[in-house]
Amino acid sequence: MSATLTRGEVVTPADYGARLREYVGNVLLPHEKEAVVRGVARSIPDLVAASPVDTGLYAQSWRMTDTEKSVILGNDAPHAPIIEFGARPFSPPIEPLLAWAKRVLGDSSQPPDYSPEVRSLAWGVKKKIEREGMAPKSILGNMLDKIIDNIIAELRNG
Numbered sequence: 001m002s003a004t005l006t007r008g009e010v011v012t013p014a015d016y017g018a019r020l021r022e023y024v025g026n027v028l029l030p031h032e033k034e035a036v037v038r039g040v041a042r043s044i045p046d047l048v049a050a051s052p053v054d055t056g057l058y059a060q061s062w063r064m065t066d067t068e069k070s071v072i073l074g075n076d077a078p079h080a081p082i083i084e085f086g087a088r089p090f091s092p093p094i095e096p097l098l099a100w101a102k103r104v105l106g107d108s109s110q111p112p113d114y115s116p117e118v119r120s121l122a123w124g125v126k127k128k129i130e131r132e133g134m135a136p137k138s139i140l141g142n143m144l145d146k147i148i149d150n151i152i153a154e155l156r157n158g
Helices: 013-024 030-050 080-085 094-105 114-132 139-157
Strands: 062-066 071-074
Touching: 013 062, 013 139, 030 062, 030 139, 071 080, 071 139, 080 139, 094 114
Parallel strands: none
Antiparallel strands: 062 071
């Protein structure tokens, strides 16, 4: 995964620390750390807006943890790694796909008597995942530039 920063250079996530050190040096002072906290917190609504929504669990699961020496941003939904990084082909259980298909189609049928449309959609998606896996959505990865920009803006505002 790589991204382009405001100056146009392409970097990997490991390079973001170096980018921030341009503004804060090697040690975060208390006011600099608060700027990082504010910059990351300012980014969460953008992450929520970029999140795929089915039940809303993923969008509601963005968390920021502020420790003595770091700020950690992540998503603790059980399916977050698959949304972010994708998955190789696998055989998903049919029950969650049936429930999803019911929601997507606005179908009123109830388990175990799902409508033919719900069953067809669920089984079709299951077969596609078995053949192709799931493509990564890179929600956090795609937002890294904006998060860094928000932190830098907070550092400049002091």
